[in-house]
Amino acid sequence: MAKNAIVSEELAKKFATEKDTPYRRWVANEGLDIISAHYIPDLNTVELKPWARRGGRGVYINHEASRTSNDCYVCEIPPGAELAPQRQLYEEMIYVLDGTGSCTVWNDSGHKVTFEWGKGSLFAIPLNAWHQFFNGSGQKPARFVAVTNSPGIINLYEDLDFVFNTAHDFKSRFNGEPDYFANRGEQKGLLLDTNFVADAINLPLISAKERGAGGGHIRFNLAKGSMNCHISEFPIETYKKGHAHGPGAHVIIMKGEGYSLMWPEGEEPRRYDWKEGAMIVPPNMWFHQHFNTGTTPSRYLAFKHEVVSVRNAQGVPKAWISRRLGGDQIDYADESPVVRRLFTDELAKKGLKPKMDDAYDFEQQELARQAEMVTAQ
Ligand SMILES: [Fe+2]
Incomplete structure (x- = not known):
């Protein structure tokens, strides 16, 4: 029989409060679920909930296996809509599952770059750069999956204002280079x-x-x-x-x-x-x-x-x-x-x-x- 290290409820209860973290509380406050699974049969159809703050729909996927290192979320942008602008003191890599659209990235120095993405596009948000996603279609939703290192950052600072609202440009990461998101390397x-x-x-x-x-x-x-x-x-x-x-x-x-x-x-x-x-x-x-x-x-x-x-x-x-x-x-x-x-x-x-x-x-x-x-x- 497979050993899954499951112990008695009595022992589990003694550690229950330690399982709760600032990161988990933050996701709950966003109104979203965390799927704790190490296998998702289809990210294209995984169930999403309205994400009021960002303006789309989403779900977090954060298995115990990666709970404190990195996380994953799926986000859908409704037809003809955009997500709210955001900046963050954690890194984020993105893969577009379906749809087309654009993303505008800017910093406090006033540099702004916009690029277009479609199904199969792969990119990352530069650390703490402002960014905003737009769905390019008025008929179809667009859906992407992202992996971030937010659990460690949110657990470390436990201050959402600091994580999401710190005015600092990491210029060595992004300095408004016009060809930053050019499709070449x-x-x-x-x-x-x-x-x-x-x-x-x-x-x-x-x-x-x-x-x-x-x-x-x-x-x-x-x-x-x-x-x-x-x-x-x-x-x-x-x-x-x-x-x-x-x-x-x-x-x-x-x-x-x-x-x-x-x-x-x-x-x-x-x-x-x-x-x-x-x-x-x-x-x-x-x-x-x-x-x-x-x-x-x-x-x-x-x-x-x-x-x-x-x-x-x-x-x-x-x-x-x-x-x-x-x-x-x-x-x-x-x-x-x-x-x-x-x-x-x-x-x-x-x-x-x-x-x-x-x-x-x-x-x-x-x-x-x-x-x-x-x-x-
Ligand atoms: Fe591997």
Whole structure:
């Protein structure tokens, strides 16, 4: 049986007041719910409530796994409407789920920049910059999902006037550059240095075989923030390597069809089916692994916030390093036979077959190289 660490009501009651935080009280005062789940089947249809202060509708998603590091919310802007202007002393990354519109960003120095977004756009709000969203359609609502680091900030200051009403321009983050939100960027290794991607669903990626199955990868550090995000894509009839890392990753399916397995060390994998618009939030150090069972490449966006040390001494994420070397990635060669069998069975239902031989072969060469390195040390 899965262990979920649930204890008696009596013990839980002793900690009940500690579960309440300034952040949770703030969301409640906004009139919104917090969905405490690490799997949302469809962000496009998740239920929203009127958000009087902002002028749209919204819901917060804040699983215990990321409760004090970062959070997530979904917001809908009604047809022909706009959200209220806002500034905030926390960072926010945004992915547009549906619709079209524009956003105006400005600071106290009087610099103002406006850019247009549509379904698949990816960007971030510069720290403490004023911003206002407009729906570009008079007929259709627009919906976006955002990940912020507000829980830590609101819990730290416990002063909403300070968090939302401090007059200070962080000029190194945003200084009114007219091309700040231009749809272009400079590639630096795996990192694309940009503040705006107009169509992240079709953005060309870079080959990254280290994560398995010939997938493409690209990383972002939007609006010079401390949070980061990345996109991964993997071809039909393939799956990625399982890995684990700290809390706070919000994995949003941009296209494709498949499922993910997630499990805490030593337990049986649990299955979460997905398609475009689904989101999974792997809890702290749970292994997770993504499988493409559809007929198109699958692509996801992961919004992240590194709150615990998850890199080695060279700065490489441990989720990219084999467990054989002390990292947190499970090599295909070491995965449970159940994982491979389930994938084969799922594909067979659609008349498909795993196309993993190249990935397995590439890994065998890597493992041989690693073994030589370890012997030479
Ligand atoms: Fe991950």
